[in-house]
Amino acid sequence: MMSTEPRLVEVRQKVLKQNDLLARALRRRFREAGVFVASLVSSPGAGKTALLEKLLTELRRSARVAALVGDLATDNDAARLARSRAPVRQIVTGTVCHLEAAMVESALDGWKLDELDLLFIENVGNLVCPSSYDLGEDLRLVLMSVTEGEDKPLKYPTIFNTADVAVITKVDLARAVEFDLAAARENIQRVRPGIRLLQVSSKTGEGMNELTEFLSSKAAQTATAG
């Protein structure tokens, strides 16, 4: 019987190549349509949906906004966000713990992107898995709430490091839970030096103006660039 030795062949192939290619195509599509895309990541319960509901309501006054929202099961979040009266679509991921570019692409089916100024993508609540997947977004916002503890960024450095903006949420509760804002801000800067850092309360509206103005100006830059 003929036997052959195993041979070593060079391959050099990125494991997430398919996702990366699709994300790149999405980014090009978004740019051509002049729509600015921001994604939101956080642990479950950090307040992504509450913040997004406020953002959609606020930004709708002056811009055409829409949202895609990912969840493992239920479309509760889409129902909540629909109260803002902005177009919202739910992506039910089933057992998948993160969004992938392909899911975003199919969720966009039938939407006229050139009729939008700003699109939000709310990822599944998870601080680990979403970090590996590019969704074609222009900006990734990572949220952490004051009830989570100041050391969250040190526990999940990868996701904070891949983000462009960090938002500390539920700041109205900071005093009640003895949250050390200075320490949290320092920890975020340690794992992602130079990151834009904002703090908000979706409940009281604190910090919301700064965030909406920031997003509006980013969206305006995209529109002129497109």
Added chain:
Amino acid sequence: MHELSIAMSMVEMAAEEAARRGGARVHAIHLKLGDLSGVVKEALRFSYAVACEGTPLEGSTLVIEDVPVVVYCPECRAETALASIQHFCCAACHAPTNEVVRGRELEVTALEIE
């Protein structure tokens, strides 16, 4: 836990690549895994064994080369490995930097096929 879907894409890719090169079996996959890839090594090893079942890769080995995070420092222009993934700063001058040169890899570099 997205390591299973990552392991499955690796196995699929390796099986295709091996078939393309006329190989029948894959003995090993060599993978570069960056500390900033977002993938947990232990979970990937476990998932890999599961993903290989019933494929030409069954019984194959996953050879992982860890890639530490290396940053470029705009202050002193040094490229240094991070002492800790919890602190992005230059190992030479300690200035904060987020210019990651290496460490995000999740890349199959080679296959051992027969």
